[in-house]
Amino acid sequence: MSGDHILETQDLTREFKGFVAVNKVNLRVRRGTIHALIGPNGAGKTTCFNLLTKFLQPTSGRIFFEGQDITREAPAQVARRGVIRSFQISAVFPHLTVLENVRVALQRKYLGPSFQFWRSERTLNVLNERAMELLHAVDLQRYADLPAVELSYGRKRSLEIATTLAMEPRLMLLDEPTQGLGIEDVDRIRQLIKKVAADRTVLMVEHNMSVVSSIADTITVLQRGAVLAEGPYAQVSANPAVVEAYMGSANVELQGAH
Template identity: 80%
Template structure:
């Protein structure tokens, strides 16, 4: 039944001058789940995200969100529906404080981001909610620190807080643990699990230990097409998936990055 799924794609296809980057992908993201999109480099994962957030238009196929066809909507319209993407490269303002970054995101949600003539005081009402969001990602002690001084992992946590400030119903995370040390990876892993408690998360992620420990469903893409889908235990034993990742059928997928 459609209502079980917050997001569905039907034969979603994107061609660039004869090159098929996404090839007839049927994606079904169950409401309230953590769904991971994995695959070797060049598998079409980021292109898929760009299609879902309307950064690019599909060549053919359909995108349904809460059962409604949103294929031809503008990016802003899709964002207003509650599909919010957190970027691969930390998208925060380095010279604003940690609190101010969250406040900017809250303003965007209110639609007052261009009211520069408003007094600073009118933004104070947002501080309480901003601090609440920082608390949820363990950044409250850093609220008044310039963002540039945060560690890489904490910047990514801040990015998750600013994404949450937009009140997403479906949160798209693009490589949330890329370039992180073990300690930061673990912090972000726990954070995603916490954030997903009352919303749906679709993530592109290379780190298999993260995927195996938090994803309910995994879709494996190869050359733009769906190679396999299911829980990690099932997908990781699929010979075609092991072959795609490792180039041989006798290697475990576990630990593949």
């Protein structure tokens, strides 16, 4: 495995009762880049993410992170290595404040491995400075005392990125980070991903080709669970097989994205 690559899969395969959802995928994610995983609906993108974060075990194949074979490790072990994932559906504690949401994510690193919601306010206050730094990073500092339920959907996604950053990821996996967002929020999240990727590696599943074309260094296209094409956006978007795979898809427009 090359030292340039933080994550690598070898013939990664997952079958469900005879249906091959992920088929011998060889993925190499270069350290310090934004790598996008795209494909039509049902291409196997989310299943691939579930395999990488060990929510699913592969039927066959291997996964390496930082040169170590993590194929049979549990999700918690993989997370401790620094592979941290966000989900398609915003996952925040709605009735905690924005600041408190980030403090929960910070607890493991600073206060030990068990999440103790009953800790005294004074104990948790030691996390406030770092929590506010993270909120500044995602431009949510002015909402620190607001219950998370009152945030707009786009800002909830920003909060989720802040809580993901609190886990100090070495590899950040973002699952459809702009799904369901309006144009203004999409641009905010696009800029945020670019900002947080300045000193870490990001692997993202994303339908929005405008986002992918503007920030991804490398794009891997999946179709029917297998790699159809890989490369920079200009190369992938001009590939006749990729254009054909997307023809008729209402979700994606390969041409004309900026």
